[in-house]
Amino acid sequence: MPLVKLIDVAKAAGVSRGTASNVFNNPDLVRPQLREKVEAAARALGYLGPDPKARLLRSGKFNAIGVVSPADWGVADSLANPVYGKFLRGVGEACDAAGANLVIVPDKTRSAGIRTSLVDGFIFGRLEHLDQLRMAKMRRLPMVVVDVDPGPEFSSVRVDARAGGYAAARHLLDLGHRRFAVLSFLRHAGPPRLLPAGQPRPPDAAGMPTDQEKLQGYAEALAEAGLSIDDVPMVQAPPDDPSAAAMLFDAAPEATAILSMSVMQAISVLTEARRRNIKVPAQLSVVGYNDITDAKHCSPPLTTIDGLNVEKGRLAAEIVFAKGSPRREVLSPRLIIRASTAPVSR
Amino acid sequence: MPLVKLIDVAKAAGVSRGTASNVFNNPDLVRPQLREKVEAAARALGYLGPDPKARLLRSGKFNAIGVVSPADWGVADSLANPVYGKFLRGVGEACDAAGANLVIVPDKTRSAGIRTSLVDGFIFGRLEHLDQLRMAKMRRLPMVVVDVDPGPEFSSVRVDARAGGYAAARHLLDLGHRRFAVLSFLRHAGPPRLLPAGQPRPPDAAGMPTDQEKLQGYAEALAEAGLSIDDVPMVQAPPDDPSAAAMLFDAAPEATAILSMSVMQAISVLTEARRRNIKVPAQLSVVGYNDITDAKHCSPPLTTIDGLNVEKGRLAAEIVFAKGSPRREVLSPRLIIRASTAPVSR
DNA sequence: CTGAAAGCGCTTACAG
DNA sequence: CTGAAAGCGCTTACAG
Numbered sequence: 001m002p003l004v005k006l007i008d009v010a011k012a013a014g015v016s017r018g019t020a021s022n023v024f025n026n027p028d029l030v031r032p033q034l035r036e037k038v039e040a041a042a043r044a045l046g047y048l049g050p051d052p053k054a055r056l057l058r059s060g061k062f063n064a065i066g067v068v069s070p071a072d073w074g075v076a077d078s079l080a081n082p083v084y085g086k087f088l089r090g091v092g093e094a095c096d097a098a099g100a101n102l103v104i105v106p107d108k109t110r111s112a113g114i115r116t117s118l119v120d121g122f123i124f125g126r127l128e129h130l131d132q133l134r135m136a137k138m139r140r141l142p143m144v145v146v147d148v149d150p151g152p153e154f155s156s157v158r159v160d161a162r163a164g165g166y167a168a169a170r171h172l173l174d175l176g177h178r179r180f181a182v183l184s185f186l187r188h189a190g191p192p193r194l195l196p197a198g199q200p201r202p203p204d205a206a207g208m209p210t211d212q213e214k215l216q217g218y219a220e221a222l223a224e225a226g227l228s229i230d231d232v233p234m235v236q237a238p239p240d241d242p243s244a245a246a247m248l249f250d251a252a253p254e255a256t257a258i259l260s261m262s263v264m265q266a267i268s269v270l271t272e273a274r275r276r277n278i279k280v281p282a283q284l285s286v287v288g289y290n291d292i293t294d295a296k297h298c299s300p301p302l303t304t305i306d307g308l309n310v311e312k313g314r315l316a317a318e319i320v321f322a323k324g325s326p327r328r329e330v331l332s333p334r335l336i337i338r339a340s341t342a343p344v345s346r
Numbered sequence: 347m348p349l350v351k352l353i354d355v356a357k358a359a360g361v362s363r364g365t366a367s368n369v370f371n372n373p374d375l376v377r378p379q380l381r382e383k384v385e386a387a388a389r390a391l392g393y394l395g396p397d398p399k400a401r402l403l404r405s406g407k408f409n410a411i412g413v414v415s416p417a418d419w420g421v422a423d424s425l426a427n428p429v430y431g432k433f434l435r436g437v438g439e440a441c442d443a444a445g446a447n448l449v450i451v452p453d454k455t456r457s458a459g460i461r462t463s464l465v466d467g468f469i470f471g472r473l474e475h476l477d478q479l480r481m482a483k484m485r486r487l488p489m490v491v492v493d494v495d496p497g498p499e500f501s502s503v504r505v506d507a508r509a510g511g512y513a514a515a516r517h518l519l520d521l522g523h524r525r526f527a528v529l530s531f532l533r534h535a536g537p538p539r540l541l542p543a544g545q546p547r548p549p550d551a552a553g554m555p556t557d558q559e560k561l562q563g564y565a566e567a568l569a570e571a572g573l574s575i576d577d578v579p580m581v582q583a584p585p586d587d588p589s590a591a592a593m594l595f596d597a598a599p600e601a602t603a604i605l606s607m608s609v610m611q612a613i614s615v616l617t618e619a620r621r622r623n624i625k626v627p628a629q630l631s632v633v634g635y636n637d638i639t640d641a642k643h644c645s646p647p648l649t650t651i652d653g654l655n656v657e658k659g660r661l662a663a664e665i666v667f668a669k670g671s672p673r674r675e676v677l678s679p680r681l682i683i684r685a686s687t688a689p690v691s692r
Numbered sequence: 693c694t695g696a697a698a699g700c701g702c703t704t705a706c707a708g
Numbered sequence: 709c710t711g712a713a714a715g716c717g718c719t720t721a722c723a724g
Contacts, residue, residue: 048461048485052463053464054403055462056403056464057399064463074438074441075437076436076441077438079434079435079438080438082639092420092421092426092450093420093421093422095422095450096422096454101412101459101463102425102450103448104448104449104450105447106441106445106447108442108445115394115395115398116395116401117398118402118408118464139394271643293640294639294640297644298643299644
């Protein structure tokens with residue numbers, strides 16, 4: 001609550017409020033001499049410029065973009081996840097280009113956050129319920145949904161996870177691998193789950209739709225080599241579960257190649273391999289999904305899929321800033337070959 | 347711009363604007379029966395609740411905290427730096443506790459960002475000019491400065507970097523090391539700079555005041571062992587410079603212990619050592635500064651200082667939310683011993 | 693518990 | 709280029 005307001009400086013400078021307002025918002029409209037007088041008065045009174053609250057009511061631009069956290073995440077969760085962090089960074093790049101602030105809206109506040117956040121548009125980081133979308137739609141703010149396509153009336157940016165999964169498995173197949181194991185994503189807390197070979201994969205064998213697409217990509221590549229995903233031992237676990245890697249090694253001792261749906265899990269596989277004295281990539285090849293700096297610094301550096309998270313965030317934000325009619329974009333991920341994969345040796 | 351406003355639903359429900367407002371803001375004040383009538387009207391008209399812009403003007407809480415980026419950084423820079431990311435995460439934790447949004451205010455927008463950002467308070471992530479502080483002060487918003495103490499009229503949260511530097515050097519000294527090299531921080535872009543042994547360290551031998559404190563901590567510990575920091579070869583480089591580690595190895599081939607002011611630099615030392623076939627920690631010990639996940643996953647896992655970035659962010663945000671009189675806090679960093687340090691062997 | 697009225701601080705046509 | 713006036717959409721005492 002600045003104590004001095006526009007009318008005070010107007011009075012002090014001997015002009016009307018309108019003119020004083022123009023000095024701050026449309027300086028070109030005011031004769032330099034008068035302008036300086038107003039500016040001097042403002043300085044003398046310690047006036048900082050128009051109160052953002054009041055200016056907002058009339059001119060209505062927040063100059064900020066809101067990124068709504070994935071379901072149940074708070075602000076800190078959004079900031080703690082390295083993959084999500086790359087996505088945020090992409091949004092940030094577009095903000096910098098537009099000179100806008102980035103506001104992280106926790107999903108925890110639910111509809112209240114959508115209704116009251118001071119932003120010009122929303123990006124939905126990872127959606128579980130469409131209710132939020134409807135709320136946002138009613139605020140008539142531009143918005144885009146990421147990772148999921150809720151239909152032609154909404155803008156969306158997705159990455160073709162099926163293609164990513166396919167590329168990962170194809171790479172291993174090309175290296176001659178035929179005995180696989182899969183570390184799948186469990187998107188809610190819970191103990192690792194073993195899905196033994198030889199039985200059909202239930203629909204929830206992977207976490208989110210994106211994860212299911214990765215699995216589908218694996219399956220397609222394997223099928224081309226005459227293998228069935230149903231015969232590949234799988235463990236499904238949250239990405240930070242410390243025991244999943246061990247469970248997978250125990251369940252699939254004969255595997256020469258491991259496909260993991262997350263980077264963090266893939267890195268924990270590397271660690272577990274070291275513990276068991278299994279040489280990567282000489283005896284075992286590992287491919288992760290998504291790329292974060294850890295994947296470059298771990299030992300050996302991880303072959304993984306570049307999930308294009310930065311690009312995804314940047315494009316989503318650009319679409320929000322553009323305020324146009326709905327666009328539905330799909331990006332194609334790329335394989336990054338590092339040192340955790342090699343031709344099969346047995 | 348929602349088309350339907352409070353007065354429309356008030357009319358439709360046959361009540362006054364004030365009552366309709368109460369339904370949304372103070373439901374307890376309105377008879378349930380009437381309330382339902384208003385709510386029904388709101389639903390029927392597709393009214394989402396009071397326009398945040400207008401409500402703001404009267405009630406004035408943004409429900410958000412602004413984190414102003416370090417000098418010259420944009421939003422994306424803030425999100426790309428892993429150490430700064432931990433700090434942001436700490437702020438996020440406090441936001442979650444308070445149910446507030448976190449808004450990243452790029453320093454690039456300068457005073458405009460401070461003047462117009464829609465936040466209830468500011469955290470200054472890393473300050474170069476005090477102008478911004480003065481601006482913010484004029485907005486009469488609670489704020490805290492991090493990493494630097496601008497005096498008793500401002501709240502500040504610092505980490506005792508001198509103590510951190512001391513602990514790092516002390517640890518190496520305790521392991522018997524006597525031949526050191528230092529990888530120092532250059533906070534602006536530029537080629538690595540060699541500061542050979544045997545000459546006094548210029549004041550800018552380290553980047554920011556915090557970095558200079560680290561250096562001072564190194565120097566104090568060394569002095570206790572009868573060594574002068576002036577006799578320790580130093581290279582000063584930006585944390586992402588790829589050639590700094592090599593330059594340091596060349597300049598100090600006889601060193602058995604390397605002190606680095608950043609984690610990323612320390613990790614690059616590990617990589618360079620591997621390239622040169624120098625065994626860490628058997629032949630060379632390395633201590634970094636600050637802890638990020640890479641430091642745990644690199645090989646060998648890095649001994650480093652926990653710079654308490656998360657705690658720093660959390661405490662800073664708590665001080666902002668508390669809106670009290672200025673507090674000046676200093677946190678004490680801790681040494682994290684992992685596998686990159688060992689007793690000296692020669 | 694409800695309604696009529698004032699006003700938050702500014703911006704923006706509009707007339708000059 | 710400047711000033712007088714209306715009004716952005718809501719909240720909040722206040723009187724009832």
